[in-house]
Amino acid sequence: MKKLVAILGAGESGVGAAILAQKKGYKVFVSDLGKIKEKYKNVLSNYTIDFEEEKHSVDKILCAELVVKSPGIPETAPLIVQLKEKGIPVISEIEFGGRYTSAKTICITGSNGKTTTTLLTYHILKNAGLKVGLAGNVGKSFAWQVADEEHEVYVIELSSFQLDRMYEFKADVSVIMNITPDHLDRYGYDMQNYIDSKFRILQNQTSNDYFIYCEDDEVIKNELRKREIKPVQIPFGLGMAAEPGAGVHENRIIINFNQNQFSMSILDLSLQGKHNTYNSMAAGIASMVFEIRNEQLRESMADFKGVEHRLERFLKVHGIEFVNDSKATNVNSTWYALESVHKPIIWIAGGVDKGNDYSMLQGLVTNKVKAIVCLGKNNAKLHEAFGDSVANIVDATSMEEAVKAAYYLARNGDTVLLSPACASFDLFENYEDRGNQFKEQVRNL
Structure with missing residues (x-):
């Protein structure tokens, strides 16, 4: 008898999780309380995956061994509460995809700048010839890529909602851009709950991994004082560059990593403005972890096109x-x-x-x-x-x-x-x- 995986939400992440689950031999049921987009209905039909829309068949979902939940569904939703009471594990699509790949991961979170940083990092690695996937809040579903087109490394943008349902997943490189009040309606209007959610990006990291963070962010700095951090810490900020770390000196960004120094004029960066200097530094450090050469890094940082809908x-x-x-x-x-x-x-x-x-x-x-x-x-x-x-x-x-x-x-x-x-x-x-x-x-x- 095949084990049943129920997938809640039939957007990009849900459909990707359904395809991976089917490939791994599970019986799959996809349920969406809203209407499913035509393109996703066609995909589910082509794979002969059982699905429903505009309702949840609760009895059927409560028979699942595992539930993969869309990040948009709040923890307080009645169905999620019922699943919790029955002890049925509920995980995110990223957690599910992570169980079936040994690829390296760069995971980026933060209240602001994470999409730009994710796309810039992806742009740098791709230009350098790495077999790289773009996933999470941008690009194609992570689980879908794991099912169809395995990569050497994934650059993954993670929201707090995705992190909330990640347990065994491990980032090789984790990045926190900043933490400012956001989504507090989902965190009981308690800032600490939101901070804890962001810091889940560090869970399971070891001393062989890397944690890149903004040292100008007071919330992050205060949090670091309270926690034991296992991965190698690499700060970035607008002051002098640490070793390892990134900073700004005489209008140049400086990145120090593994006896290598990278330097580039702020005026040559394709992304202008103070917030983009942070984004460029974070992407630059993450790329240097993957041994991207200075010339390649400089070229990609100068010709990156930016993000649609962001300034x-x-x-x-x-x-x-x-x-x-x-x-x-x-x-x-x-x-x-x-x-x-x-x-x-x-x-x-x-x-x-x-x-x-x-x-x-x-x-x-x-x-x-x-x-x-x-x-x-x-x-x-x-x-x-x-x-x-x-x-x-x-x-x-x-x-x-x-x-x-x-x-x-x-x-x-x-x-x-x-x-x-x-x-x-x-x-x-x-x-x-x-x-x-x-x-x-x-x-x-």
Whole structure:
């Protein structure tokens, strides 16, 4: 009798886990409470994998030996609570994929910058000729790649939700970019729960592994004082470079690793701005662990194209620049965005508020923002936070409305910045959908 694996959620990660489970001889059942996208339904049908949509057949799922859960399903969901009570193990797709590969892994987490750092690291390793896979929150499902196209090394972006359901998985190189309040609604509004979740990236690492972290981040520094860290620690920051470590000296980034020093002018980096200096240093260290030569590293850091929906300067209309930063789903990301724009800003913000504290934006908003367009079903918190400091605050309930309002409020030389500081699920499928709609409406002006 084949063992049953139930997979909750039929997006990229769920379908990938289903394919791997079937390949490994399990009986597979995929269940999604929402509608399954056509392309994923076709894949499941082609593999003759049993699935259902818009419901959970609880009795069937409770017969599984193992459940692989989509990171989007909260721990408080009734079905997850029932599985816990029955003692049925619930794991993430990354944990499941990790059981069937001996490839090396570079795992990157953080509240901000993790996608850029992940894509840059992947770009460097790929250009250097390594057989490398891109997985986690970006790229193709990790489990799917393990099933279909094994690589030597995987660069994996991990959210706290993915880490929460990882137990035996081990990163060869772990990276924490920063930790700022985010997703607190999923962590009982307790910052320590969120920090603990991020630090799970270190679990199972040994003294033969590496831990790369930002030493300018107070939360990380405080946490390191409380914990015993087994892997080799490699800090990066804007001060002098440690040994091993990365830093900045006379406008050059310096990386020291294994008797090798890498140096490059900040002005030659394809990614500009302070936050991107951090991203470049973290990616650079991770690549040097894999013995990428200095010339190759320099070349890849200079020609990297950046990330769609992250401070994407994308079009000028009548002298007004439109910047798509839809990926900014928390306050800290938006802080970087506001900080990096040096012209008067019409700021499009709002969405599903995850317990945001807007006070850290107050100074930047007062000095740089001339109008705010609130794009969400409930904009009260934005009005409350900035009503006294910005004269023009208007509401919009669709992207078309928001872009038109911003365009009318802007003048030649201004910047319209979509940087929501919130999740997108009230009006959009996800942040990509929100960013794509923004670009489409700007093109329509």
